Amino acid sequence: xxxxxxxxxxxxxxxxxxxxxxxxxxxxxxxxxxxxxxxxxxxxxxxxxxxxxxxxxxxxxxxxxxxxxxxxxxxxxxxxxxxxxxxxxxxxxxxxxxxxxxxxxxxxxxxxxxxxxxxxxxxxxxxxxxxxxxxxxxxxx
Amino acid sequence: xxxxxxxxxxxxxxxxxxxxxxxxxxxxxxxxxxxxxxxxxxxxxxxxxxxxxxxxxxxxxxxxxxxxxxxxxxxxxxxxxxxxxxxxxxx
Numbered sequence: 001x002x003x004x005x006x007x008x009x010x011x012x013x014x015x016x017x018x019x020x021x022x023x024x025x026x027x028x029x030x031x032x033x034x035x036x037x038x039x040x041x042x043x044x045x046x047x048x049x050x051x052x053x054x055x056x057x058x059x060x061x062x063x064x065x066x067x068x069x070x071x072x073x074x075x076x077x078x079x080x081x082x083x084x085x086x087x088x089x090x091x092x093x094x095x096x097x098x099x100x101x102x103x104x105x106x107x108x109x110x111x112x113x114x115x116x117x118x119x120x121x122x123x124x125x126x127x128x129x130x131x132x133x134x135x136x137x138x139x140x141x
Numbered sequence: 142x143x144x145x146x147x148x149x150x151x152x153x154x155x156x157x158x159x160x161x162x163x164x165x166x167x168x169x170x171x172x173x174x175x176x177x178x179x180x181x182x183x184x185x186x187x188x189x190x191x192x193x194x195x196x197x198x199x200x201x202x203x204x205x206x207x208x209x210x211x212x213x214x215x216x217x218x219x220x221x222x223x224x225x226x227x228x229x230x231x232x
Contacts, residue, residue, distance in 0.1 A: 023159045024190070025167075103191050106166070124191045 003059035007077040069096040153227030156199035174210030
């Protein structure tokens, strides 16, 4: 089983969860912890780290594997999240998008490793990076 | 190998969009069999919203539903019905 933590600037994480819930017509609040990183939070990165740690511990305590979604690689959220990367059953994925979140939610009960989940999430994101003109060219239209 | 197949036409104006795909997956998940969907030679796992959306199936397009395993006939019938009623959307 998997749970998910979102560490994103402003409202992105909450919006992604809400939008995935709208599409999937389900409630994922029990499986998600969302941290919106705003100015006040940025002033105290240790606090963010502590809150993240608590969230990871809470999910890990239930026996869940944990995916931490981050919006931009190299930003403050990602710098904090990356400190958890060595933990077993935890992975951090940056550049989060709606297709990645839907994939993750769809597979939350699947019996797979954290590495398999991470690979699937990244594939879902990559599959959805499509430029319309390029696609039509490729299809010869 | 045994399998159940059905060709269906997308009847709702919005096509097989995200929420429709989600409804489709929910119905498919009620059955233990494997379910796939095929359009223009591309075949995807029909128990995956992201898989189904890759087909980008608009109004009027035809799709093949393929189910293999326990409950395959009932599964294909139920899924075909869902598509044929246009996912219960106004059309």
